[in-house]
Amino acid sequence: MREFNFTNPSTLDEASKILKTSDSSSALLAGGTDLLSLIKHEIIDPENLVNIKNLNGFDKIVYRKGEGLKLGALVRISDIAEHQIIKDKFTVLSDAASVIASPQLRNMGTIGGNLCQRPRCWYYREEFDCIRKGGDICYAYLGKNKYHCIVGGGPCYIVHPSDTAVALTALDAKVTIYSNGDYKSIPIQEFFILPEVNYLKENVLEPGEIVTEIFIPEPKADVKSKYIKFMERNAWDFAVVSVASVMNLSNGKISSGKLAWGGVAPVPWQEEQLNQKMSGLSIDDNSVEEFSKSLFENSEPLEHNEYKLILAKNLTKRIIKEIAAD
Amino acid sequence: MQMIAIEFNLNGILVKAEVNPGVRLIDFLRDEYGLTGTKEGCGIGECGACTIILDGKAVNSCLILACQIDGKEILTIEGLANSGELHRLQENFLKKGAVQCGFCTPGMIISAYSLLLLNPNPAEQEIREAIAGNLCRCTGYKQIISAIEESIVVNIEND
Ligand SMILES: Cc1cc2nc3c(=O)[nH]c(=O)nc-3n(C[C@H](O)[C@H](O)[C@H](O)COP(=O)(O)OP(=O)(O)OC[C@H]3O[C@@H](n4cnc5c(N)ncnc54)[C@H](O)[C@@H]3O)c2cc1C
Ligand code: SF4
Ligand code: FES
Ligand code: FES
Numbered sequence: 328m329r330e331f332n333f334t335n336p337s338t339l340d341e342a343s344k345i346l347k348t349s350d351s352s353s354a355l356l357a358g359g360t361d362l363l364s365l366i367k368h369e370i371i372d373p374e375n376l377v378n379i380k381n382l383n384g385f386d387k388i389v390y391r392k393g394e395g396l397k398l399g400a401l402v403r404i405s406d407i408a409e410h411q412i413i414k415d416k417f418t419v420l421s422d423a424a425s426v427i428a429s430p431q432l433r434n435m436g437t438i439g440g441n442l443c444q445r446p447r448c449w450y451y452r453e454e455f456d457c458i459r460k461g462g463d464i465c466y467a468y469l470g471k472n473k474y475h476c477i478v479g480g481g482p483c484y485i486v487h488p489s490d491t492a493v494a495l496t497a498l499d500a501k502v503t504i505y506s507n508g509d510y511k512s513i514p515i516q517e518f519f520i521l522p523e524v525n526y527l528k529e530n531v532l533e534p535g536e537i538v539t540e541i542f543i544p545e546p547k548a549d550v551k552s553k554y555i556k557f558m559e560r561n562a563w564d565f566a567v568v569s570v571a572s573v574m575n576l577s578n579g580k581i582s583s584g585k586l587a588w589g590g591v592a593p594v595p596w597q598e599e600q601l602n603q604k605m606s607g608l609s610i611d612d613n614s615v616e617e618f619s620k621s622l623f624e625n626s627e628p629l630e631h632n633e634y635k636l637i638l639a640k641n642l643t644k645r646i647i648k649e650i651a652a653d
Numbered sequence: 654m655q656m657i658a659i660e661f662n663l664n665g666i667l668v669k670a671e672v673n674p675g676v677r678l679i680d681f682l683r684d685e686y687g688l689t690g691t692k693e694g695c696g697i698g699e700c701g702a703c704t705i706i707l708d709g710k711a712v713n714s715c716l717i718l719a720c721q722i723d724g725k726e727i728l729t730i731e732g733l734a735n736s737g738e739l740h741r742l743q744e745n746f747l748k749k750g751a752v753q754c755g756f757c758t759p760g761m762i763i764s765a766y767s768l769l770l771l772n773p774n775p776a777e778q779e780i781r782e783a784i785a786g787n788l789c790r791c792t793g794y795k796q797i798i799s800a801i802e803e804s805i806v807v808n809i810e811n812d
Pocket of ligand 1: 400440
């Protein structure tokens with residue numbers, strides 16, 4: 328491929344220090360399924376790869392009743408997709424994991440890498456020196472923007488590519504980050520950042536900071552959840568639009584619920600007022616139709632992606648009805 | 654240039670090697686060991702022609718560095734045949750006309766093999782899912798699926 332050094336740090340602290348002191352000339356390697364593509368396409372050009380895959384203790388899935396679920400950052404996507412407790416209690420997450428890429432990529436890709444993967448905007452992945460790569464313009468804004476965002480964009484219009492991130496947002500997960508010798512835990516909603524905050528990165532991580540764990544609090548009793556991903560080809564692909572929902576139902580009504588969308592914004596998208604509106608919503612055609620009409624009032628579709636708004640509304644209706652019927 | 658010492662199991666044999674960290678597993682297998690059954694189609698995880706088995710799971714060898722496999726077990730298409738005798742998946746791919754140009758075949762068979770390792774009696778949908786990361790431009794998948802199904806039946810009769 329090209330020349331770089333490879334280090335196998337034996338502790339998290341050592342990995343973090345190398346990454347911090349060498350700044351952008353080092354890159355953290357987990358499964359490598361995204362990183363090696365980025366290097367191949369010369370989007371990044373690290374001199375040193377810091378392999379965290381051999382660090383001990385970050386590949387565990389631990390569920391404690393009444394507390395919740397902990398996923399080490401090195402847990403493979405296939406392990407999440409196949410885990411029985413996750414299927415039963417955190418269905419939206421196993422749904423999302425099981426529709427990522429292909430079996431081969433799920434066997435290699437980690438959850439930490441899935442959250443930290445770089446965008447798939449085709450200008451970004453090809454030889455365009457766009458804003459996100461430090462250039463002056465966004466080629467997608469006036470160019471081919473069929474797969475770009477309809478809400479939360481500017482000055483860059485990517486969509487966040489991760490499926491698990493959308494499910495974890497609906498589940499109110501927390502992300503634990505190792506930072507300067509210490510751990511901090513933040514809501515996943517604060518982990519991802521919009522381009523207006525910083526268009527050079529997709530999350531809050533600073534050089535040397537490493538995601539170590541994802542925590543999902545114990546869901547309410549009798550919760551139901553689901554993930555629906557709309558893809559262009561029927562096989563495996565990134566989401567055109569996706570929706571995750573977690574809800575509790577009683578007497579034909581939603582007593583409480585959360586929704587999150589993928590493929591519509593530069594971050595997994597959530598609107599607090601929509602979550603609030605869901606409480607008390609009746610599961611009948613009219614109410615669900617009305618509700619879905621109120622989605623993304625601030626959306627500003629680009630020239631070629633207005634269809635995503637319609638798609639998001641339809642998928643939202645579908646997920647509410649399907650969860651209610653399950 | 655940095656060289657990294659690795660030790661791993663390749664098709665049942667323990668091997669030691671020194672690798673340059675920039676070398677991908679696919680190139681390492683093909684160039685150092687002459688295992689050219691593993692093919693490169695796209696180099697970015699989209700076609701599955703480079704599929705091998707790493708510690709019992711199918712993975713894309715184009716997105717793995719050789720130095721990442723220290724201490725692990727690798728199985729390539731060459732490791733499937735047993736002392737010159739084709740594996741039943743290989744037999745059935747030939748018998749069912751599942752091989753045309755043959756470029757996708759090794760990866761396809763490895764994906765099918767990894768499925769049968771975990772799930773000896775898969776339904777058609779499970780077969781489709783297991784080969785969803787393997788593209789075939791020639792056959793239209795029908796013959797491939799029937800070759801894999803045929804390999805299940807043989808399995809049940811023999812075992
Ligand atoms: C063909 C193809 C199709 C795909 N389709 C989908 C899809 O449909 N849905 C989807 O969600 N994803 C998809 N992906 C993305 C894939 O899931 C990711 O590549 C994978 O999850 C990344 O995990 P990894 O361990 O290989 O990460 P790596 O490639 O090792 O790392 C990815 C990035 O994250 C950083 N990183 C990794 N771990 C950490 C950590 N613990 N802390 C801080 N930074 C970290 C790395 O430095 C790097 O920048 C696809 C990828 C390919 C190649
Ligand atoms: S959407 Fe973002 S990544 Fe894509 S061309 Fe515009 S600035 Fe670059
Ligand atoms: S060559 Fe590896 S997936 Fe295509
Ligand atoms: S037989 Fe030619 S690609 Fe499958």
